[in-house]
Amino acid sequence: MTDTQTWQEAAGSDLTLNVGDRKAMFVRGEGAYLWDDADRRYLDFLAGIAVDALGHAHPAFVEAISAQAATLAHVSNYFATPPQLALAATLKRLAGTGPAGRVYFGNSGAEANEAAFKLARLHGGTERPRILALKDAFHGRTMGTLALTGKPYMQEPFLPMTPGVEFLDSTVEALEAALDDRVAALFVEPIKGEAGVVDLPEGYLEAARELTERHGALLIIDEIQTGAGRTGAWFAFQHAGITPDAITVAKGIGGGFPIGALVTFGTASDLFYPGTHGSTFGGNALGTAVAGAVLAEIERAGLVDNAADRGRQLREAIAAIDSPLIAGTRGRGLLIGVALQHPVAGAVTAAAQQHGLIVNAANDDTVRLAPPLNIGDVEIDEFVALFTAALHTVADALVLDATEETPA
Known part of the structure; x- marks a missing residue:
């Protein structure tokens, strides 16, 4: 950047226009605080949109990256690595999948939901062409996950969408009316974050579990924003005392490192077979080592x-x-x-x-x-x-x- 070119000009001319004007140039962080290029301090109560679970530059995060980068970063999914297997076991334990659970690793929440979309198709086949999701839900911006996102203004520039997805009001009555034996899966967010942090009605997840089981459909819960302890349980579905067929996770599990995962329960764990899905970088040693350290620190502290x-x-x-x-x-x-x-x-x-x-x-x-x-008393008082x-x-x-x- 030249002396006469500001960072705003560089962002405006060098970055794609899919995001509006950047609001600040942050250069470092520590704990719950950020500093901009003028060395002004900010209290960060967004945490990268629920990503920086431990705040910024936490020693556990820094040490995990440093140690793993000095050992092994990436070998492809033709091979296993110790941190990959350790993180899969941790996610199964925290989610309560039991021995039948399995984990697919990707690089983001959208990739986790893409894998879940494929899981639903594998379960449904030609006999169950319907997939249900909720109005005003958000599951990602890729072409697959956008088809699951119940926001017409987001879909409109990219029509036609992947077919088969139907959007429901967030009521038990709407779910009862829509579910039948031709439904492959129901996708839900326990709290609709992008809709304005909107809670599902009381008893909704319990009813969704009973109805999907009755009709042989998968219950897939998007825990990307609500997982990794954010709601006061490891995963928000656990507040309802139910067991889903699959959950998707990302954001906070990596504490700032890009990683996502699909975690399956029971017979849903047997749907993928070799060649049905993959990711070059997903589950690499560096990402899984960092996520493992982040989850360990959340648990330890x-x-x-x-x-x-x-x-x-x-x-x-x-x-x-x-x-x-x-x-x-x-x-x-x-x-x-x-x-x-x-x-x-x-x-x-x-x-x-x-x-x-x-x-x-x-x-x-x-x-x-x-x-x-x-965060603690000091940060809350300052907020x-x-x-x-x-x-x-x-x-x-x-x-x-x-x-x-x-x-x-």
């Missing part, structure tokens, strides 16, 4: 319980904020949606950044919080102060706008 406890603390603190903009909170553990009275989430996230806080607008009237799982200041900035602007629009 009790961060699943911390997510549950700090989530309750954070929601209580938000409820106590004196602001006319806050309508309430949704979500579980440390995946929280702050519902707003007005469609000003974009303005709130921009004001938060100005005050030194990183959050995200999940939609027009929801601010999403997904901080590192190891409350910064978020309150951001809310006041936006509320004051709304009052000013209303005053200017009122005739004298």
